[in-house]
Structures are given as structure tokens and as C-alpha cells.
Amino acid sequence: MENFDIGIIGAGPAGYTAAFHAKSKGLSVVIFEKDCTGGVCLNKGCIPTKTILHVSELYQEMQNCADLGLSVENTGVDYKKILEHKNQVVEKLRKNLELALKNSKIQVIHSEAEIVDSNTITANGETFKCGKIIAATGAEPKELKGLQFDHKFILNSDDILNLEELPKSILIIGSGAIGTEWARIFSNFGVEVTVIEFAGHLLPLADTEVSKRLERMFKTKKIKFYTGTTVERIDGKNVLLTNGEQLNPEKILLAVGRKPVSTEKISGVTYIGDVCGSIQLAHFGIKQAIAAIDGIKFDENLVPSVVYGYPEIAWIGKREQDLQEGSYRKSNLLISALGKAHCDNCTDGFIKILSQDDKIIGAHIVSKEASALIHQILIAMQNNITIDKLKEICFAHPTYSEGIFESLWRFS
Numbered sequence: 001m002e003n004f005d006i007g008i009i010g011a012g013p014a015g016y017t018a019a020f021h022a023k024s025k026g027l028s029v030v031i032f033e034k035d036c037t038g039g040v041c042l043n044k045g046c047i048p049t050k051t052i053l054h055v056s057e058l059y060q061e062m063q064n065c066a067d068l069g070l071s072v073e074n075t076g077v078d079y080k081k082i083l084e085h086k087n088q089v090v091e092k093l094r095k096n097l098e099l100a101l102k103n104s105k106i107q108v109i110h111s112e113a114e115i116v117d118s119n120t121i122t123a124n125g126e127t128f129k130c131g132k133i134i135a136a137t138g139a140e141p142k143e144l145k146g147l148q149f150d151h152k153f154i155l156n157s158d159d160i161l162n163l164e165e166l167p168k169s170i171l172i173i174g175s176g177a178i179g180t181e182w183a184r185i186f187s188n189f190g191v192e193v194t195v196i197e198f199a200g201h202l203l204p205l206a207d208t209e210v211s212k213r214l215e216r217m218f219k220t221k222k223i224k225f226y227t228g229t230t231v232e233r234i235d236g237k238n239v240l241l242t243n244g245e246q247l248n249p250e251k252i253l254l255a256v257g258r259k260p261v262s263t264e265k266i267s268g269v270t271y272i273g274d275v276c277g278s279i280q281l282a283h284f285g286i287k288q289a290i291a292a293i294d295g296i297k298f299d300e301n302l303v304p305s306v307v308y309g310y311p312e313i314a315w316i317g318k319r320e321q322d323l324q325e326g327s328y329r330k331s332n333l334l335i336s337a338l339g340k341a342h343c344d345n346c347t348d349g350f351i352k353i354l355s356q357d358d359k360i361i362g363a364h365i366v367s368k369e370a371s372a373l374i375h376q377i378l379i380a381m382q383n384n385i386t387i388d389k390l391k392e393i394c395f396a397h398p399t400y401s402e403g404i405f406e407s408l409w410r411f412s
């Protein structure tokens, strides 16, 4: 039997962050991982998806660069090679992480672990006594009633990463971040994409104006979509939708959310990350890990959301549809007002900021670099910086950040 100050189950972003922070406080740490170090984020989520998305955008840009004076001939897609590239990126980052764990002298046990009680873990036939146990065991793709993954026709977000070739057509069920990013990836590669969404708009967690803009972009990209719609029935490869449409996609991606790997919670054990079933984002799990080890609290209302692709979509705080008319002020700036957007040939999008009492209460950005821009707003919100104070900042030109500055003068 071995003794540790902290025992952590799961080496995804929540688990490994807890491990590094505990170690830096001088605690002895053991971490258990039954699959790949780095968890879903590094191996099956954020990193591989964004790698393939980047390549798909490059391909799309190559198709459209003639107007810019570039001629790119014989463009083509070698999807096997793209997957190899994706695997290399993942492996490189995983090796870096494994090395960092080793250098920090964190004991890693590559095995499934079981919690016996709030101080005891068993793994590999051994018992580990821990002063504190943290469970960061993550989540897995959700199925729908009557729609189960067969991993051949009906795929989940893990299966889709390992498709050896691009399908001719795909039906994506669910237009959250995962569904939207894959719709963009497949459409960039020329796959015929249909998205169905049960809610009234695409990307239902976003501000409605953002959802509507995404719908417009999907139309431009010839991505078909049906909102307020789900699957009525599947007969073989024939899919009947609740709106009466019939489709024959080569593949289906079911992307309707993720569920915690277990719902049982053992008293005295700290649960962090996706297994909690609240906000299932890597950075949320990371902040929970830091809160669990260092006691540094964070505001769960100030967790940014980002959807990647061209243009990026990012938001924080209140959505306009949640606010009472007349209770807030709003500023809206089209990205096409920015010089940098024209230089980059990326003029689609807007910056919308919502305010109350001279403070920002929400921001919704559709723009190249939105994932970076949202943090400027976040810093202001977290620190209660007034709009008047923000106006004193000197923003560089030409940048997308200038869009934030310009927005500050446009409140109606």
C-alpha cells in the first residue's frame, strides 16, 4: 500500500491541472489514467478538432484566393495525411504533457482506478491511501432515445475523428459547438452537410443575433439546416425528419451533448471537470482544479464560450434575449468597419456589447480572432472596469481589438 497526499483519477485538463498545482504546493501526488494522458480535450476533443478545422480552412482559403492575386493550382485533399498530421499534433502535445508530469515527479499510474472510500483508491490490484481524492473522470457522448451509436453509420465525436475518408454527405444532429465546428470542417472540404437542431435556432446557447448570423453563414456556405427539427425514424440509411424531409446521408454525426461518465458521487471526494455535468469546457475544469487545490475561487458566470472556425464566435455574460427591454444599453459594430478586417479579407461578423450602469454585462463577438477579443471584455467584466475607464485605453491600429474600442462609443 502506498500513501499520497492527493490521489487524482483522470488525466484530462481538470485532473492534470490539479496534479501540477498540488505538486507545486509540495504535496505528494498520484494520478490514474486508464486511457491516454491529456483526456478528451487533448486526444479526442479540442486539439484534434481544431487541428483538422485549421487544415480545412486553409483548403477553403486556397479555393478562394484568385481574387487576391494568388493562383493555386491542383489543390486537393489527402484526408489520410490530414489525419496523420492531426495524430502528430496530438502525440507531440501528449508527450510534452507526459514529460512535464515526469519532470514534476508526479506518479502516473496507467490503469483504471476505483474509489473505495474518501481516502482509498484501488488500481492494478494495489491500494493507494490518499489524504484527499479528486475525481476528474470526464464525460462521454450522449445518445438519443431510439438513436444509438453503431460507430459505422451513426457516429459520435470520437468516431468522426477517425474516419479514414471524407463521406460524400453527412447529417449532423445537434448544432452546439461540436456540431457547428464539424459542419464547418466538412463543408470546407466540400462534403454535402445537413444540420438539424431541435431548438428554434442554430447554436441555441448563443445570443439569438449570433445564432441568426451563423444561420446566414451556413446558407452562404450551402450548409443545409433545419431548426425545430429532430429525427422521426431511421430505416436503413433513410432518415425521416420530424418536418417531413427525407435524407440519405452517407454518415450521421450525433452531437447532442455529453454526459458524465458516472453520476454516483462519493461523499468526501472532490469532483471537478466534465464529470460534474455543469459547464463541460476544458477551461472550466482547469479553474475548478485550481479552486480545489489553491482555493482560488472564480466566477462561474464569467466562463467564456468559443466556437471555432471562420469567423470565430465567442461570448460571455448575459444574452440579449435574457434581458428585459429598456433595462440595458447596447452597442453593435460591424466587423466590416475595421481596416484590419479588409486587409485580411475577413469582413464577416460583429461585436455586440451589452451594458448596465456603465459596466459591461455581456458581449457577443463574431469575428476573426473572436477567441482572443472576448478576453479583453472578460478582464473588464471581472474587474468591474467601467466603460468610461475602458475608453482611456490606447488600442493599436489596425487590429480587431480596435473593434472593442469603437464599440465603446456606440452605445444606444
Ligand SMILES: Cc1cc2nc3c(=O)[nH]c(=O)nc-3n(C[C@H](O)[C@H](O)[C@H](O)COP(=O)(O)OP(=O)(O)OC[C@H]3O[C@@H](n4cnc5c(N)ncnc54)[C@H](O)[C@@H]3O)c2cc1C
Pocket: 009, 010, 011, 012, 013, 014, 015, 032, 033, 034, 035, 036, 037, 038, 039, 040, 041, 042, 044, 045, 046, 047, 049, 111, 112, 113, 114, 136, 137, 138, 139, 157, 178, 261, 272, 273, 274, 275, 280, 281, 282, 283, 284, 285
Ligand atoms: C469534439 C470535442 C471538441 C471539444 N472542443 C472544446 C473546445 O474547443 N474548448 C473546450 O474548452 N472544450 C472543448 N471540449 C470539451 C473538453 O474536451 C472537455 O471539457 C474536457 O476534456 C474536460 O476535461 P476533464 O479533465 O474534466 O475530463 P476529460 O478530458 O474527459 O478526462 C477524463 C479522463 O479520465 C479518465 N478516466 C475516467 N475514468 C477513469 C477511471 N476510473 N480510472 C482512470 N482514468 C479514468 C479518462 O480516460 C479521461 O482521460 C470538446 C469536446 C469534444 C468531444
